[in-house]
Amino acid sequence: MLAIAGSDSSGGAGLSRDVEAIAAFGLRTAIAVTAVTVQTHQQVLTVEAMPPALVADQMRTALEANPIGAIKIGMLAAKGTIDAVASVLRAHANVPVVLDPVLAASSGGALLEPDAVAVLTHDLMPLCRLITPNLQELALLTGSRSVGSEEEVLRQGRILLDAGAPAVLVKGGHGSGKWSTDILLRPDSEPVRFEALRLNRQLRGTGCMLASAIAALLALDATVEESVRRAKQFVRDNISRAE
Ligand code: PLP
Secondary structure, X not given: OEEEEEEEOOOOOOHHHHXXXXXXXXXXXXXXXXXXXXXXXXOEEEEEEOOHHHHXXXXXXXXXXXXXXXXXXXXXXXXXXXXXXXXXXXXXXXXOEEEOOOOEOOOOOEOEOHHHHHHHHHHHHHHOOEEOOEHHHHXXXXXXXXXXXXXXXXXXXXHHHHOOOOOEXXXXXXXXOOEEEEEEEEOOEEEEEEEEXXXXXXXXXXXXXXXXXXXXXXXXXOOHHHHHHHHHHHHHHHHHHOO
């Protein structure tokens, strides 16, 4: 697998979570570091974006040095990085890509420049197999004020599909209520719901883990739907073990 993402010095999210999740499915991770972040679990102190050409070079050599079964993309930090990543992906169109559209840390610190959202949606999403926004990310990506209701999720998800994303998994973990429901949206099929009883615990990096686990399962030839089902269970098991 190839993980294109940022480091998190606290170990709560980012690349270290990606490598852990991917290893749990028996795969090795080649990495392209997009940014170095200094974080505690409470705040983002520093974000140092890597030069876009350095990110592209890491991707090219990772893809040359190893047979890559899938790519997971997390934090991208800047518009120039998105352009660089997209241009390398265009040369490897057969490798499935899962994009976790990381906009901010749970603590609130920004992890993507605000003016990069349009490029992320229009240039990168069409090159991916699956996009995995949470409810807040979906609203921000689609310029919507309203977060959370199922009607809004379907409407906002449709905006990303219309922009060229082939499939969108909207994660309900930041919602409320007894059930945490993720919804898989694709252009020509009915929405597929993945329901689980909400767990009352906080664990950082669950978005990183989910996208990495889905990508690992795609690399192992599972379908998108099966990958989502098994990855969700994997993340749930991790949350239930958290202190
Ligand atoms: N830091 C980095 C480098 C990340 O890639 C991510 C998410 O993907 C986060 C922080 C956000 O994680 P959390 O929401 O757990 O703060």
